[in-house]
Amino acid sequence: xxxxxxxxxxxxxxxxxxxxxxxxxxxxxxxxxxxxxxxxxxxxxxxxxxxxxxxxxxxxxxxxxxxxxxxxxxxxxxxxxxxxxxxxxxxxxxxxxxxxxxxxxxxxxxxxxxxxxxxxxxxxxxxxxxxxxxxxxxxxxxxxxxxxxxxxxxxxxxxxxxxxxxxxxxxxxxxxxxxxxxxxxxxxxxxxxxxxxxxxxxxxxxxxxxxxxxxxxxxxxxxxxxxxxxxxxxxxxxxxxxxxxxxxxxxxxxxxxxxxxxxxxxxxxxxxxxxxxxxxxxxxxxxxxxxxxxxxxxxxxxxxxxxxxxxxxxxxxxxxxxxxxxxxxxxx
Amino acid sequence: xxxxxxxxxxxxxxxxxxxxxxxxxxxxxxxxxxxxxxxxxxxxxxxxxxxxxxxxxxxxxxxxxxxxxxxxxxxxxxxxxxxxxxxxxxxxxxxxxxxxxxxxxxxxxxxxxxxxxxxxxxxxxxxxxxxxxxxxxxxxxxxxxxxxxxxxxxxxxxxxxxxxxxxxxxxxxxxxxxxxxxxxxxxxxxxxxxxxxxxxxxxxxxxxxxxxxxxxxxxxxxxxxxxxxxxxxxxxxxxxxxxxxxxxxxxxxxxxxxxxxxxxxxxxxxxxxxxxxxxxxxxxxxxxxxxxxxxxxxxxxxxxxxxxxxxxxxxxxxxxxxxxxxxxxxxx
Numbered sequence: 001x002x003x004x005x006x007x008x009x010x011x012x013x014x015x016x017x018x019x020x021x022x023x024x025x026x027x028x029x030x031x032x033x034x035x036x037x038x039x040x041x042x043x044x045x046x047x048x049x050x051x052x053x054x055x056x057x058x059x060x061x062x063x064x065x066x067x068x069x070x071x072x073x074x075x076x077x078x079x080x081x082x083x084x085x086x087x088x089x090x091x092x093x094x095x096x097x098x099x100x101x102x103x104x105x106x107x108x109x110x111x112x113x114x115x116x117x118x119x120x121x122x123x124x125x126x127x128x129x130x131x132x133x134x135x136x137x138x139x140x141x142x143x144x145x146x147x148x149x150x151x152x153x154x155x156x157x158x159x160x161x162x163x164x165x166x167x168x169x170x171x172x173x174x175x176x177x178x179x180x181x182x183x184x185x186x187x188x189x190x191x192x193x194x195x196x197x198x199x200x201x202x203x204x205x206x207x208x209x210x211x212x213x214x215x216x217x218x219x220x221x222x223x224x225x226x227x228x229x230x231x232x233x234x235x236x237x238x239x240x241x242x243x244x245x246x247x248x249x250x251x252x253x254x255x256x257x258x259x260x261x262x263x264x265x266x267x268x269x270x271x272x273x274x275x276x277x278x279x280x281x282x283x284x285x286x287x288x289x290x291x292x293x294x295x296x297x298x299x300x301x302x303x304x305x306x307x308x309x310x311x312x313x314x315x316x317x318x319x320x321x322x323x324x325x326x327x328x329x330x331x332x
Numbered sequence: 333x334x335x336x337x338x339x340x341x342x343x344x345x346x347x348x349x350x351x352x353x354x355x356x357x358x359x360x361x362x363x364x365x366x367x368x369x370x371x372x373x374x375x376x377x378x379x380x381x382x383x384x385x386x387x388x389x390x391x392x393x394x395x396x397x398x399x400x401x402x403x404x405x406x407x408x409x410x411x412x413x414x415x416x417x418x419x420x421x422x423x424x425x426x427x428x429x430x431x432x433x434x435x436x437x438x439x440x441x442x443x444x445x446x447x448x449x450x451x452x453x454x455x456x457x458x459x460x461x462x463x464x465x466x467x468x469x470x471x472x473x474x475x476x477x478x479x480x481x482x483x484x485x486x487x488x489x490x491x492x493x494x495x496x497x498x499x500x501x502x503x504x505x506x507x508x509x510x511x512x513x514x515x516x517x518x519x520x521x522x523x524x525x526x527x528x529x530x531x532x533x534x535x536x537x538x539x540x541x542x543x544x545x546x547x548x549x550x551x552x553x554x555x556x557x558x559x560x561x562x563x564x565x566x567x568x569x570x571x572x573x574x575x576x577x578x579x580x581x582x583x584x585x586x587x588x589x590x591x592x593x594x595x596x597x598x599x600x601x602x603x604x605x606x607x608x609x610x611x612x613x614x615x616x617x618x619x620x621x622x623x624x625x626x627x628x629x630x631x632x633x634x635x636x637x638x639x640x641x642x643x644x645x646x647x648x649x650x651x652x653x654x655x656x657x658x659x660x661x662x663x664x
Binding site for chain 2: 016017098101105122127129132135138139141142143267269271273277278279280284287289292311312313316317320321327328331
């Protein structure tokens, strides 16, 4: 059987994770890398074709890809690249701006339906696996609420978004932000209280900040603590550190999370479900999930389905390399 | 919108759980109870129609059910009732004899395809949710193995099958069996060792046994410890207790379990996923999952699908009471 050929759009952390993940999935292979700056990518990657993403007809002809995995950012890349590529090929992406998912779904659904392709949007671990676990917890325990917690381990989970936010502050040379779950809040959910939380009740934030020469430490700290949305609602700890410290102690992209819901069955018997994941590399974890969704996208396309899909619209078997017979025999 | 009308076949612990669960799902309602012994059921349940399950045409006409949830046992009831009902109506069941699932699937697929109905088989929490989590763990972490552990809490999980097995031993008046997970084994899996386990490495078994008058305690203990499959492969603890003890301390059907898989992403970064559930009432938990699958069965049937399905063949959104718009907005 011929392998599923995957074009990887973007060569950042997630894109490199996808390339590594494809090697662990024997039914798939990389067709090539699509980039806005192919010459730069070629400097570090010369064993696969690298092509200009905007030259659609050229790479569609040359790479013969079955599906493209879009590894760009949700803010600037995907709203442009998503519909552009969905007009030509089946796609998978990790669009993660939760409040704009309905709007992005519509945009991708229109493009993919018109072109007759399949676009799986907003997958990874959250949105993605966690969305599915929230939906199933609610379906199997009606009346319960599913809560998401992040950074359960001692060192917390590295938030790229919050690290980026820190780096926008004048005087900050570099920074990392670790999210910590509040243990008491998890206990309340597990106890079936279905509590009303403000964001600050569930998580705290720990910042490691390298100042620029001559920067005003107090002014930077004040700017962090009062930043709306990102830090103002949370208990925030700030450590001012050296660039060396950041390099030695804050490398890598560890993250973890928990979906937890508790309620009752029947006439008041306690019931709870939890899903937990733990990743030494957050972008590689996202990449692994994207690759399994690329398999599903191709299968859906082979059934002449078209339009946008989320993980909620796809039967779990479609993600698996195993045949229906194997799944019935070994996984049920 | 009219409610989904559910016929409940069987009035044991799971059947009563289904009746209770339907009250927590406002889009569904009970159409009636089907039993081999309607007169006996009517003694405790007189607010819904109770009909003889064998009088198919009579209850199909009278109850106008959209789907039947089959709550009988996997050994004697479902292999007969399953195909019989699938020939006339969409069905959902919790057939849980893992090694015979492929054979049962075929039998139900043939019956349901011929009649043009949908039969969702082998669902609940294991097989069911756990089957799905095993499949997804393997798809998202290729090369990892998913392990199932049961009885993680201090008092363990009540196994009906093992309790039944104890009661078949001459001299045993009544008994309960609690399964305990071996904590060290879980730790090995979490550490990414993907170990090879014998069944006895993962679980121990704790028995509470009430003897019949004059029974030979040593002979009963020997019969338990040497029972193939059920107890011989496990470290087994036996407590001989009074009927009063059993009634006071061993009532209810608590159970819990864990699916856990650990592996790596990319070039060797550690990654693990876990799903845990905890039920004060095991049969009610199974019932809750069955009811959500009845919703999915009706939706599949409304799309003119037919044949047998497992949880692996159904998009998660089909289990939810919420609309596609709500799911995109609130659950993604």
